[in-house]
């Protein structure tokens with residue numbers, strides 16, 4: 335899609351609403367090195383498993399997609415001739431019970447192994463399962479507790495149909511719902527341990543989680559985390575951010591756009607390295623710039639970030655509406671926004687109660703109630719509260735804090751004109 339030019343139409347290559355196209359993937363050198371190491375180990379039958387942990391919109395799915403594309407070539411880069419990767423990618427999405435999850439996993443291993451006739455025959459003989467249009471299905475007569483047999487079945491499949499020249503990468507994305515199912519961490523742990531025990535160490539799992547999902551998995555099974563190497567995704571560096579904006583504008587958008595050096599620096603700085611924010615700024619920069627004379631400068635950036643009343647929504651408003659507005663639904667008092675804005679603009683990420691009480695016209699009791707609501711909704715987190723440490727509040731999602739900071743800066747700037 336990226337390189338396609340539709341009869342002289344312009345083409346905006348930024349993707350604020352989707353995982354990034356692997357060809358435009360920016361940065362993450364260190365994280366990729368860790369994952370590549372695990373891939374190479376797995377090619378050598380010494381599998382390692384990876385847990386990619388990051389808040390929403392920091393790029394878990396983008397990274398997973400990138401690995402999915404690159405894994406089949408890793409053996410060449412590592413100069414290993416005899417083995418290559420097969421990859422399966424699972425978005426768990428709305429899966430709600432363990433047997434259903436087990437069935438999805440079983441189907442993915444069928445995909446990994448390729449569907450030979452023998453394998454199909456083998457599955458058909460298993461009581462309670464059948465092969466339908468969607469792959470392996472429950473046969474309906476008598477529901478089997480697939481979760482209890484999953485490890486055993488996967489191992490049988492791998493032992494009988496796995497190939498010596500193959501390593502298998504299984505990517506599990508969108509695990510929020512899965513992490514809510516009691517027993518889910520156990521299911522995965524049993525499977526990983528069974529693979530290990532049977533010396534099926536050419537199988538690697540890469541699982542993406544938010545910190546909240548991770549906590550739930552660990553609550554479900556405390557030793558879950560020990561099976562993995564953690565790869566934490568933070569914001570991109572300034573240099574990575576600039577590289578992404580510059581290259582996407584200059585090489586992948588149609589028409590290609592140039593941007594002034596200083597404006598590039600400012601755009602990267604404003605984004606704080608949040609990839610979703612960079613995509614949004616880039617998207618609107620292109621929309622502002624495609625009808626103007628290049629290069630893009632300070633005025634174009636301001637419009638791309640703040641928008642105007644008609645055609646340009648702007649990055650701030652777009653982000654806020656898409657990701658954070660609904661978290662505040664039903665909270666009609668303007669004080670909620672004031673509280674959030676004050677916490678965002680406190681010099682440290684952790685904001686104590688004092689500046690809130692000083693700067694806002696609010697009683698201690700009302701502050702407790704309102705912050706309680708914001709914590710309940712997962713917008714804020716609370717720390718301290720013991721005798722030694724005062725209560726402090728922080729944004730759960732750091733990108734949310736950044737949006738409020740920039741919003742305040744914009745309002746101040748407008749006010750001072």
Ligand SMILES: Nc1ncnc2c1ncn2[C@@H]1O[C@H](COP(=O)(O)OP(=O)(O)O)[C@@H](O)[C@H]1O
Nearest residue numbers: 350352353354360391392393394395396609610
């Ligand atoms: N490495 C990257 N390079 C460029 N854009 C990225 C990168 N990682 C994420 N993005 C962008 O950030 C936004 C959120 O990414 P996504 O992978 O959906 O995050 P998550 O799965 O953690 O919620 C998307 O707009 C995506 O295009």
Ligand SMILES: [Mg+2]
Nearest residue numbers: 394395396508
């Ligand atoms: Mg995702």
